[in-house]
Amino acid sequence: MSGPSDPVRWLARELPELVARGVLDAATAERLRDHYALAAERRRGIRSLALAALGALLVGGGIILLVAHNWSELGRPARTVIALAPLLVAQALAVWVVLRRGGSAAWQEGSAIAVVAGVGTAIALVAQTYQIPGDLHGFLGTWLVLTLPLVYLLRSTAVAVFALATSVYWAATMEDGVPAAWLLFLAALLPVIAPALRHGWRSDRERLLGWSFALSVVAATPLLVVDLTKAAWLPALGIVLAALALEGWQHPGDDPRWRARPLTLVGTLGGASLAWYLGFEGAWRWGWPGRGDDWQDGAQSWAVVAVLALLLLRVVHLGIRAARQRAWPEATLAALAPAAVLAWALRLATASEISLLFAVAWNAYLFALALIFLASGLRDERPGRVNGGLALVALVILTRFFDSDLPLLARGAAFVAVGLGFLLANRVLERRLTARTGGAMP
Amino acid sequence: MKPRPRAALLVALAVAQLAVPAWAILSNERILRHGETFRFRAVPVDPYDPFRGRYVALRLAPNTAAAEEEEGAAISWGDTAYAPLGRDAEGFATLGPLRREPPPTGAFLTVEVTDRTEEGWTVELPFDRYYLRDDLAPDVERAFFALAADDDAAPSWLEVRVLAGRGVGARLYVGGRPVG
Numbered sequence: 001m002s003g004p005s006d007p008v009r010w011l012a013r014e015l016p017e018l019v020a021r022g023v024l025d026a027a028t029a030e031r032l033r034d035h036y037a038l039a040a041e042r043r044r045g046i047r048s049l050a051l052a053a054l055g056a057l058l059v060g061g062g063i064i065l066l067v068a069h070n071w072s073e074l075g076r077p078a079r080t081v082i083a084l085a086p087l088l089v090a091q092a093l094a095v096w097v098v099l100r101r102g103g104s105a106a107w108q109e110g111s112a113i114a115v116v117a118g119v120g121t122a123i124a125l126v127a128q129t130y131q132i133p134g135d136l137h138g139f140l141g142t143w144l145v146l147t148l149p150l151v152y153l154l155r156s157t158a159v160a161v162f163a164l165a166t167s168v169y170w171a172a173t174m175e176d177g178v179p180a181a182w183l184l185f186l187a188a189l190l191p192v193i194a195p196a197l198r199h200g201w202r203s204d205r206e207r208l209l210g211w212s213f214a215l216s217v218v219a220a221t222p223l224l225v226v227d228l229t230k231a232a233w234l235p236a237l238g239i240v241l242a243a244l245a246l247e248g249w250q251h252p253g254d255d256p257r258w259r260a261r262p263l264t265l266v267g268t269l270g271g272a273s274l275a276w277y278l279g280f281e282g283a284w285r286w287g288w289p290g291r292g293d294d295w296q297d298g299a300q301s302w303a304v305v306a307v308l309a310l311l312l313l314r315v316v317h318l319g320i321r322a323a324r325q326r327a328w329p330e331a332t333l334a335a336l337a338p339a340a341v342l343a344w345a346l347r348l349a350t351a352s353e354i355s356l357l358f359a360v361a362w363n364a365y366l367f368a369l370a371l372i373f374l375a376s377g378l379r380d381e382r383p384g385r386v387n388g389g390l391a392l393v394a395l396v397i398l399t400r401f402f403d404s405d406l407p408l409l410a411r412g413a414a415f416v417a418v419g420l421g422f423l424l425a426n427r428v429l430e431r432r433l434t435a436r437t438g439g440a441m442p
Numbered sequence: 443m444k445p446r447p448r449a450a451l452l453v454a455l456a457v458a459q460l461a462v463p464a465w466a467i468l469s470n471e472r473i474l475r476h477g478e479t480f481r482f483r484a485v486p487v488d489p490y491d492p493f494r495g496r497y498v499a500l501r502l503a504p505n506t507a508a509a510e511e512e513e514g515a516a517i518s519w520g521d522t523a524y525a526p527l528g529r530d531a532e533g534f535a536t537l538g539p540l541r542r543e544p545p546p547t548g549a550f551l552t553v554e555v556t557d558r559t560e561e562g563w564t565v566e567l568p569f570d571r572y573y574l575r576d577d578l579a580p581d582v583e584r585a586f587f588a589l590a591a592d593d594d595a596a597p598s599w600l601e602v603r604v605l606a607g608r609g610v611g612a613r614l615y616v617g618g619r620p621v622g
Contacts, residue, residue: 076474080467084460091456098449115459122463128497128573130470131611146459153452 008036055110059117076129083125087118094154105155105205112156116147137173140166141181148188157205160192164216171223178227180300182220183307189213200253201260210262214244218270224304229295231344234278236308238340241271243311245333246318258384271336272369272392276399278362284347284355312337328372329385332365339365367396378425381432386425394418473610477603478549480527480535482567484600484614496579497571498614500600507537508562516542517563521555525565527604534599540565544607552607569602572614574621582614582621589617 015029024032074082094111101107120143127134144166150159167185193213196202201210221240225232245267258265277283295301319334343358370392377385397414443451482502507525509517517523517540526538527549537551540563544550553565574582589595596618602609614621 076471083463083467087459087463091452091459095449095452095456098452099445102445102448115456119459122459123466126463126466130466130474131569131572132466132470133568133570142462146455146462149451149455153448153455 011036059114079125079129083122083129087115087122090114090118094150098154108154109156109158112150112154112159113162115150115154116143116159116162119143119146135173135175137170137175140170140173144170144185148185151189151192157192157209160189160209161212163189164212168216168219168223171220174223176227178296178298178300178304179224180303182224183303186217186220197247197263198251200251200255201262202253202255207259207262211259211266214262214266217244218266225308227296228301228304230348234344235341237270237274238344239308239312239315239337241267241274242315242319242334242337243267245271246315246322246330249322249327249330249333250318268333268388271333272366272395274340275336275362275366275369276395278343279359279366279396279400281355281359284358312341329369329376332369332372335365363396363400366392370396374425378429381429383426383429386429387422390418390422390425393421469608470610473603473605473608474612477605477610478527479612480529480549480602480604480609481533481599481615482535482569482602484598484616496576497573498579498582499571500569500614502567502569502600504535504537505567506559506561506564507540509540517555519555519557523553523555523563523565524550524607525553526550534597535602537565549604550607551604551609568609569600569611572600572611574614578621582616586616 012033015024015032018024019026019029090111094115097104097107097111123139123142123146126132127139144163147159148163150156151163163185167182170185171179171182193209196206196210201207217240218237221236222233225236228236244263248261248264248267252264253260315334315337319331319337322328322330322334343361347358370389372389373385373392374389377383377387377389397418482504484500484502509523521542523540523542524544525540526545528536528538530536538545540553540555541550544552551568553567555563556566557564586598589598598614598616598618600611601613601615603612
């Protein structure tokens with residue numbers, strides 16, 4: 001049976017009858033009207049915000065592409081006007097918005113994106129006109145520094161997302177050395193990220209920021225350490241992914257939906273993916289121990305190491321807390337960080353002949369993580385965890401079986417066993433939930 | 443924060459945002475108007491910048507120089523040095539011995555010392571690209587390769603203006619003809 005096409009309108013029509021029949025009292029009906037009116041208003045707000053941001057983004061992107069064409073027919077004075085005019089217009093608009101439309105998120109986001117595009121256009125066109133040397137890294141860094149304050153002055157989530165993405169791009173375009181200044185870009189954004197980090201990612205804008213934050217931290221981590229020392233990506237990713245998962249667990253917020261848990265999801269899926277990769281023997285054999293360079297001394301290297309060390313301490317602290325609260329999936333995820341550091345140090349100190357031992361240990365870790373998630377999901381009646389645990393079990397078995405020389409019969413039996421496990425676990429969970437809700441499935 | 447202080451801070455940020463391109467415009471205009479002209483032999487290739495468009499990346503010659511004898515030991519990799527400029531018999535630029543201090547007279551370029559070879563110190567010149575209309579750059583690249591295969595072809599060069607140690611690329615010539 002399909003529901004009404006517009007449930008809110010349907011409810012508005014039904015309410016008088018429900019009150020008349022005594023199903024609801026008038027006050028409750030009024031509260032429901034208010035609640036859904038607000039929800040509709042919020043949806044309109046989000047639509048308007050998205051359209052304003054998209055419009056400004058398309059106009060800005062179009063201007064940059066037009067500029068990139070390089071209008072060599074125009075003289076330097078004309079190009080100077082073209083370079084600065086969009087920026088001046090956008091800046092004037094932004095000041096007007098603050099003074100006259102300070103309460104409108106759509107106006108603030110739209111004008112902030114216009115200023116970002118205006119700054120990018122101005123510095124690109126001037127560089128082009130005067131043949132100014134300098135690579136993309138320098139261009140992106142200048143653009144970021146000049147636009148980052150808009151996050152606060154125009155309360156712009158779109159600029160915060162732009163800054164997170166562009167800072168990763170900036171780190172990726174650094175030719176050599178440790179791009180530790182990325183940590184400063186991140187620190188400059190922490191005042192907008194930290195509140196949501198503590199109370200959970202409640203609004204759509206906060207959720208967008210949360211996902212951008214989690215993904216950019218993961219993307220930037222290998223870039224930060226690629227020139228630090230040999231294979232530094234391994235301990236760094238282990239620490240960062242565990243930290244994301246544990247911070248997400250520590251501050252879950254009150255919205256249980258997956259899209260409101262960016263840190264938990266990115267940390268958990270990323271951590272499982274890292275463990276899965278390390279379960280291949282080749283990950284420990286090829287290129288070790290010569291992968292990467294020797295320790296690159298300098299203040300930037302030490303800054304990155306200090307941040308990673310602090311994060312490791314935080315992960316260990318939260319891991320101990322999780323174990324005390326018998327939150328075993330989180331405690332196991334916390335173990336990823338010290339395990340990655342230990343494995344990295346041991347592998348650097350040993351020969352490639354024992355690569356298999358490392359691979360076996362990581363398979364055991366991933367298998368344990370899968371079973372703990374499965375058991376926790378069954379105990380707490382959380383279908384997402386049950387299926388996640390089973391998916392991990394399946395991943396370990398499928399990939400390891402394709403990776404080895406086991407006979408087809410053994411592989412077939414294992415696949416059937418995993419499949420039956422899926423069916424059985426979901427059946428058990430369904431029966432429990434049915435019993436708990438008195439027959440009405442949630 | 444109240445609207446007025448926020449608007450005031452936004453105006454301050456706007457001034458900083460305008461100052462960066464404005465400073466670049468003014469300082470480069472000054473060099474283009476008052477700088478001395480030199481020609482550097484050029485080897486162009488054709489890359490792309492997603493924001494600033496298509497450009498011809500340039501490998502310029504000369505990019506090596508000796509160091510002044512009494513100061514040679516003091517110059518090392520990563521240093522900023524000063525290269526006096528001259529002209530050879532064909533009118534192309536030459537780099538004089540690198541100095542730790544700007545020469546008291548004559549044109550010079552501020553360069554970064556990047557390597558040491560048998561020919562002397564390799565330096566990074568302050569021009570590495572020439573932006574072109576995006577439909578023109580591939581043609582320039584093709585013309586360059588055709589000319590490079592022909593020993594009798596006219597040379598390619600970048601004309602630069604130099605003032606007080608800074609240089610600005612003014613025009614690129616491929617096979618003796620101006621492009622862009």
